[in-house]
Amino acid sequence: MWKWEAEGQPKAVVAIFHGAYEHYAWYAWLIEKLRSTGFHVVMGDLPGHGVQTKNHRYHDEDFSEYYTYAKQLIEVAQTDNLPVFIIGNGFGATIAARAIYRNKVECAGLIMVSPWLQLKLEPGKLSKALSSLSAITSSVKLTHEITHNRLTRNFEVYGEMKDEMPFNTVVTVKWYRELQQLLKMLKDPEVKISSIPLLVMTGGRDKITDTTASRQWLVQQNSKSFQFKEWPECLSSLFFEFEREEVFLLTKDFMHNSLRSLGYIID
Template identity: 55%
Template sequence: MWKWEADGQAKAVIAILHGAYENHRWYAWLIEKLRMEGFHIVMGDLPNHGVNTGFGRVHDEDFKLYNKYTRNLIENAFSYNLPTFLIGHGLGATLILHTMYKKQYECAGLILTSPWLQLKLLPGKLTNALTSLSTLTANIKMTHPITIEQLTRHVEGREEMKDERPFVSVVTVKWYRELQQMMRNLVFMPKEEFPNVPILMMTAAKDSITETRQTRNWLHQQAFTEFQFKEWENCYHNLFHEVERDEIFMYTRDFLNNGLRRIGYIIE
């Protein structure tokens, strides 16, 4: 877990949860932009991602580890005793939703980009057959055919995704089963049981990885008293790496500042 402190007095803290197969290094641009706006940032790498990568480079980690990590990340952010926002992307957004549903944390707001509630791009040709078979198939490996070119059309954004840890999206049937279960639980959960917290949900019109219609439907079926939905035209899955990311950041910043005004902070 790493912390980047605001340039000057902080007005809030933001915990960031990256997506599947990514690591915190991809978010250097976003971290610096937020830090310069007066936010402390708390972020790390999911289990078996980034610096925590296992020897096999195959994603077979138990989702209980993801859930424990997410709780730890949020509670680290709370240690500042400042208003706390959560930013999650892709699988990270899904994990935030799951954790908020289970733990009911009191946050100033959620910013979720391209959450995985239903996948358009599935791992392996035999996915459905394998996941319906017995536990004997649990360790079978499949490739989730996501490429960096599908994540962003922005050349600079793609460069930020290249580091000493190659992008690997190989998963086991067990991992994919757990992902499916988490997505189903969120889609069908009783809307009254999710905390009524301000939420900004953003999707990409040209996302080839997730079903953005499912995301929109989920949001509109909830009982939130304050929410925003924005679909960015021409964008791919990773919004904060896209050509329009400066505009996307300003939209995000306005949501953050409005959230602080709502709870009595004076934002200049």
């Protein structure tokens, strides 16, 4: 895990959870925007991602590894005795929501960008059938056809995504089955994280996630403070889209408003 210090007096700490198949270096732009506006940032790579992908040809991580990592990342963010915000993108947003629920995390706010709550684009044409079969199929490999042009239509940022780290979207049936179990748990009406402010943002042209499910999930939380924003022309990765400056401004305003509600004076 890494930490980037805010410029000047810090207002809060932001923990960032990247999406599936990504790694922390993709988020250099967002990290710098947060730093320059007064936020410490902590971030790392999900297990099986980043440097680890050089030694793995597919994703077969136990989800317990993700859950342990999420708990540790939030604990690191809490060490500064400042308000903590959590930003999660795609699969990372889903892991973050689960961590907050299971670990009873109290934070200043959760920002979920295109959370994986229901997928339009599933890994492998036979994934639904395979996921219901016996353990014999657990090692079968599925390709999740997520490409850079399905994440963003902003070709100018492809350079931020294409680097020496492999963009490996192959998963096992075991991995996919655990993902389905996680999504089922989060969509349970009894599972709520309503004690914290929530901002959920989606893209109107998202090819990967079902944005209706994200809206329904947010309403289900019965949060006293929540916002939903759909960016009509955007795909899934909002912090990489043409509109990312506007996306960041909304994110910053949400965090400032949450800090004001806690009694902080924000210029």
